[in-house]
Every structure is written in structure tokens, then in C-alpha cells.
Amino acid sequence: SVYPRADATPIHLDLQDTELWSRFEALSTEMILTKGGRRMFPVLRVAVRGLDPETLYDFKLDFAPCDNFRWRYVTGQWQTNGKQDITNLNQDRRYGVTVKGEPYSHPKSPNYGRFWMSDVVEFKNVKLTNRPNPVKDDHIILNSLHKYKPRIHILQSVSNGQPNVLLETFTFPLTSFIAVTAYQNEEITALKIRHNPFAKAFQEPRDRTD
Amino acid sequence: SVYPRADATPIHLDLQDTELWSRFEALSTEMILTKGGRRMFPVLRVAVRGLDPETLYDFKLDFAPCDNFRWRYVTGQWQTNGKQDITNLNQDRRYGVTVKGEPYSHPKSPNYGRFWMSDVVEFKNVKLTNRPNPVKDDHIILNSLHKYKPRIHILQSVSNGQPNVLLETFTFPLTSFIAVTAYQNEEITALKIRHNPFAKAFQEPRDRTD
DNA sequence: ATGTTTCCACCTAGGTGAAAACTT
DNA sequence: AAGTTTTCACCTAGGTGGAAACAT
Numbered sequence: 001s002v003y004p005r006a007d008a009t010p011i012h013l014d015l016q017d018t019e020l021w022s023r024f025e026a027l028s029t030e031m032i033l034t035k036g037g038r039r040m041f042p043v044l045r046v047a048v049r050g051l052d053p054e055t056l057y058d059f060k061l062d063f064a065p066c067d068n069f070r071w072r073y074v075t076g077q078w079q080t081n082g083k084q085d086i087t088n089l090n091q092d093r094r095y096g097v098t099v100k101g102e103p104y105s106h107p108k109s110p111n112y113g114r115f116w117m118s119d120v121v122e123f124k125n126v127k128l129t130n131r132p133n134p135v136k137d138d139h140i141i142l143n144s145l146h147k148y149k150p151r152i153h154i155l156q157s158v159s160n161g162q163p164n165v166l167l168e169t170f171t172f173p174l175t176s177f178i179a180v181t182a183y184q185n186e187e188i189t190a191l192k193i194r195h196n197p198f199a200k201a202f203q204e205p206r207d208r209t210d
Numbered sequence: 211s212v213y214p215r216a217d218a219t220p221i222h223l224d225l226q227d228t229e230l231w232s233r234f235e236a237l238s239t240e241m242i243l244t245k246g247g248r249r250m251f252p253v254l255r256v257a258v259r260g261l262d263p264e265t266l267y268d269f270k271l272d273f274a275p276c277d278n279f280r281w282r283y284v285t286g287q288w289q290t291n292g293k294q295d296i297t298n299l300n301q302d303r304r305y306g307v308t309v310k311g312e313p314y315s316h317p318k319s320p321n322y323g324r325f326w327m328s329d330v331v332e333f334k335n336v337k338l339t340n341r342p343n344p345v346k347d348d349h350i351i352l353n354s355l356h357k358y359k360p361r362i363h364i365l366q367s368v369s370n371g372q373p374n375v376l377l378e379t380f381t382f383p384l385t386s387f388i389a390v391t392a393y394q395n396e397e398i399t400a401l402k403i404r405h406n407p408f409a410k411a412f413q414e415p416r417d418r419t420d
Numbered sequence: 421a422t423g424t425t426t427c428c429a430c431c432t433a434g435g436t437g438a439a440a441a442c443t444t
Numbered sequence: 445a446a447g448t449t450t451t452c453a454c455c456t457a458g459g460t461g462g463a464a465a466c467a468t
Contacts, residue, residue, distance in 0.1 A: 032461090035425075039459070056266070056320075072422090110266075110320065130424085144423080181424050182461090189461075198459040201430035242437090245449075249435070282446090340448085354447080391448050392437095399437070408435040411454035 247337025
């Protein structure tokens with residue numbers, strides 16, 4: 001049995017770190033794919049409002065293709081190949097156009113609205129890969145040199161053998177990116193190194209004004 | 211509304227690593243308390259059977275006092291002080307005799323029976339402390355030189371504002387221990403160093419027969 | 421030519437018991 | 445004397461981009 005929403009408050013997700021995302025977006029964000037799976041940086045983080053505190057939800061993440069092109073980086077610019085490439089798309093009954101495989105389920109799913117709203121929800125452990133059949137369920141398969149936008153799906157968790165109910169899907173245009181196996185734009189590399197603590201080995205000392 | 215159990219299958223928890231626990235138990239197990247919280251070693255791990263796959267459960271862990279004594283280690287033996295010490299006990303309406311504070315909630319709670327039964331449930335991140343008011347909710351307060359036995363509580367997660375229903379409590383006598391701020395029995399220290407990978411710095415090379 | 425894979429040094433993050441300092 | 449607290453070197457575990465090797 002599905003719990004009806006207690007009220008008509010709209011569900012609202014506030015993307016965090018918008019200033020950082022904007023700096024990447026201004027350069028065209030790139031995300032690395034590896035066989036073993038690579039985390040996203042920046043991490044997709046959202047503050048949540050408008051859930052029923054006592055209802056159970058799943059949070060899921062996937063990546064919708066922004067277009068049907070293959071992209072290339074030439075003379076400092078991202079360009080499309082000109083021709084469409086639809087071999088990597090498929091249609092999912094539940095979520096619409098997306099990529100192969102299941103969406104990534106936030107590891108705290110299922111949980112109550114009260115929990116999801118109590119702190120920023122972050123997808124820091126999802127890993128992007130180009131391996132066709134990843135071993136772990138925290139891996140999402142993407143195609144290199146294709147452009148994607150992250151989507152968060154909120155489902156009402158009903159169980160009792162019934163499929164969960166998709167309540168709403170949120171997309172975050174500011175966080176769209178081109179998947180790559182090696183960084184193309186060296187300004188992107190520099191921005192990753194500057195802000196990702198795990199890349200500290202590559203930081204050069206910098207003055208305090210930036 | 212509470213889901214009735216689908217059948218009368220008894221819930222069953224199988225303690226894992228019983229051989230290792232036995233070796234500690236034979237020496238009287240000790241667990242370290244620190245201000246910042248210390249993990250247990252060995253880790254409490256159980257295989258679960260008999261849950262309804264589609265019903266939602268919480269798994270909780272706490273520590274029941276084995277007695278009302280304060281213990282001391284003299285001339286290679288653990289002895290009671292002789293006098294009772296009841297200042298550190300209190301009574302909890304839901305769980306019976308236990309220690310101060312809330313039980314530790316397994317971080318995957320709430321989840322479906324199907325999930326809990328799909329793999330061994332391990333409480334590797336719970337931390338034992340003697341700090342009166344721990345900052346984190348993964349800390350459990352114990353009293354040094356007192357003896358405890360771990361208990362796992364299985365609750366049916368109902369939410370909708372109602373309190374969860376305690377279905378059953380399991381105790382694991384083989385895993386009982388005396389809480390200490392420094393190891394007393396050097397054979398316990400040696401056994402910890404031999405089997406805990408984080409203590410590898412203190413391992414001496416040993417032959418392959420043990 | 422273009423794109424991918426592997427291996428690596430160098431980090432983050434945090435779990436060990438030892439030993440010395442401290443408390444009562 | 446007995447027990448606690450702090451600091452530390454040394455680990456586990458795993459996330460970075462670079463660079464060279466590899467593939468097509």
C-alpha cells in the first residue's frame with residue numbers, strides 16, 4: 001500500500017556548491033571514466049525540502065544524454081563530430097531516455113523524509129566507468145566523449161513486492177559534463193587539482209588571494 | 211500501521227568468526243575505550259535468517275552489563291572487587307537493563323528483510339568510548355573495568371510517527387568483554403596484533419604454521 | 421592521429437598499540 | 445599504586461593526475 005503524500009508541498013532540491021560548479025561549467029566540465037570506476041568531482045550534493053518526514057523514499061542518480069553527438073576537443077574547443085551517434089542510447093520504461101544499466105541508488109536508501117531533509121544528501125561514492133559489465137553496483141556506465149546531465153530520481157519506497165513509485169525527477173543543467181578517459185582541457189585539470197583534496201600531490205603553492 | 215509477520219519462521223542470527231572469538235574468550239576478551247571512540251576487534255558479524263523479505267527492520271546494537279562488579283587484573287587474573295557497583299546501570303523501558311544512551315543503530319537501518327539476509331551484517335563502525343557526552347551517534351558509552359555482552363535488537367520499522375516495535379533481542383555470550391582504557395593481559399594484546407590488520411605495524415614475522 | 425589503459429608516486433582519511441605524561 | 449589521556453610512528457584503504465605504453 002502506498003502512503004499518500006500528507007500535503008501538497010512541492011519537493012525541492014537545492015544544488016550545493018553552485019559557485020564551484022559554475023567555474024567548471026564555464027570551461028565545459030569533464031569527468032574521468034576508468035575501468036575501475038572514478039568518483040565525480042565536484043560531488044553532486046543537494047539540500048532537500050518538501051518530503052513527508054514519515055514516508056519512506058529512495059534517492060537514485062543517473063545521467064541523461066544531453067544530445068546524440070560524439071564530442072571532440074580540437075584547438076582548445078569542444079566540437080561535435082557533426083554526425084549523430086545513437087548506438088549508446090536506450091529507452092527505459094521508468095526513467096525515460098538514459099544510459100545502460102540501473103541508476104545508482106544512494107546508499108542510505110531507503111530512508112524517511114525526515115532523514116533525507118536532516119542533512120545535505122551527497123552522491124560522493126558513485127563511480128563512473130566505461131567497463132561494459134561493472135562488478136560493483138556503485139558503478140555507472142557512460143560513454144567517453146559523450147555529454148551528460150546528472151538527474152536525481154525520488155521514489156516512494158513501498159516494497160511488499162510492488163515496484164517503487166517514481167515521484168519526481170530533477171535535472172541539474174549546471175552540472176552537465178563530457179565524459180573523458182583523459183582530461184582534454186588543461187584548465188579543467190588545474191581546477192580539479194586546485195579543489196579536490198585527493199589531488200593535493202599536484203598542487204603548487206599558491207597565494208592566499210584565490 | 212504494523213505489518214504482521216508473513217509467517218512464523220523464527221528469526222535467527224548466526225554469529226560469524228566464532229573460532230576467533232573463542233580464542234579471545236579463552237583469555238577473557240578486552241575492548242579499548244578512548245575519548246574519541248575505538249572500534250571493536252573482533253567485529254560483531256552475524257548472518258541473518260527468518261525475516262520477511264519485504265518488511266522493514268532496524269538493526270540496533272548495545273551492551274548489557276554481565277554483572278554489577280568492577281573488575282581488576284592482578285597477578286595475571288581478572289578478579290572482582292568484591293563489592294557491587296551499581297552507579298553505572300540504568301533501566302531502559304524498551305531494552306531492559308543496559309547502559310546510558312541510545313543503542314547504536316546499524317547505518318543501513320532501516321532496510322528490508324531481503325537486504326539484511328542478503329549478506330553478513332557487520333557492526334564494524336560502532337565505537338566504544340568513556341566520554342560522557344559523545345559528539346557522534348556511532349559512539350557507545352561504556353564504563354572501564356566493567357564487563358559487557360553485546361546484544362542485537364531487531365525492530366520492525368513502522369514510522370508514521372509511531373515508535374518502532376522491538377521484535378527480538380539476541381545476546382552473544384561468546385563475545386562478552388571487559389572494557390579497559392589500556393590492555394591488561396598481554397596475551398590479549400598479542401592476539402589483537404596478530405589478527406587486526408590495522409595493528410600490522412606491531413606484528414613480528416611469524417612462521418606459516420599459525 | 422586519436423583515444424585508452426596501466427602503473428605509479430603522492431596524497432587524504434583514519435585505525436593500531438606503545439610509551440610517556442598525567443591524574444587521583 | 446592504579447588507572448587514564450595524549451601523542452606518535454606505522455599501518456590499512458583508497459582517491460588523485462602524470463606519463464608511458466598500448467590499441468585502433
